[in-house]
Amino acid sequence: MIFCGDPHPAAHMPLPGYPRGGVGACTGDKKCSCTVNPLVTPPASRAEYNYTISWRWTYTRSNIFTPSPKMKLKLLTWDVKDTLLRLRLPVGQQYQAEAKSRGLQVDSAALDSSFRQVYSNHWRLFPNYGLSQGMTSHRWWLDVVSQTFRLSGIQDEKILQSLSERLYQDFCTDRYWEVLPGAREALKGCEELGLRMAVISNFDRRLEDILRHVDLDGHFDFVLTSESAGVAKPDLGIFHKALKLGAVSPQCAAHIGDDFVKDYKAAREAGMFSLLLQNRLRKDIPSDHVIQSLDQLIPRLREVME
Structure with a gap:
């Protein structure tokens, strides 16, 4: 017997304390996707169910995971400060x-x-x-x-x-800014995956000049700053503007940044996939949603892309 998180009610005998049709002992129903995404052991608690089932489950504002297939990812948006660049x-x-x-x-x-x-x-x-x-x-x-x-x-x-x-x-030159280790390789890897890229940053109008001085500007279709957007992260408006500029639906877009609220959480509330760049794991989000260095980005993207 295995346990899975497929919400199809006919496929499961629900475990106590979990919603009907949620995590349960799989009965082998062909409609269940557990053969694709099984859990070997049942989660220890509802909190674990909410946060660590799998990267295939999307956390929504109502605290419910809904299954999503591999993504047809077309656009990757980037935060800049402490994601691609840092102060010298x-x-x-x-x-x-x-x-x-x-x-x-x-x-x-x-x-x-x-x-x-x-x-x-x-x-x-x-x-x-x-x-x-x-x-x-x-x-x-x-x-x-x-x-x-x-x-x-x-x-x-x-x-x-x-x-x-x-x-x-x-401060709009490369005198005070440097590219983070692994950033150039990550950008090149994203291009090799066929991804279009853009920037969503709470920066002012100097950002395009800075990116040009550090020779990163050629990687991006557009640079959307909070100054040009008129709103700053975590306001969802800046993400909506980026999706409109990129001419993609949220389901075909992903965002990466170093701030939990402004980057990771806000992008997900806008309907996008997101990854958090931090040097340590967090207990409040799935470990597969965190990359601890940029050299982990391309393998993670390959996992979620068709």
């Missing part, structure tokens, strides 16, 4: 270097702490670069950088203006 050095060190070039002494740890505080407050008060409040992303970033230096002890407004503008411009 912490923000505090990069800001300190620019200040030092002007003869100013500022502690990098103080700059790091100030930046985190200012960025968080500014995004809360003026979300998505303040676009709905009449701001531009350029103005938004100049304010963030200036206030970061103010909190770290620099008060001269002329110096602050010059520092902020210089850093804003430099």
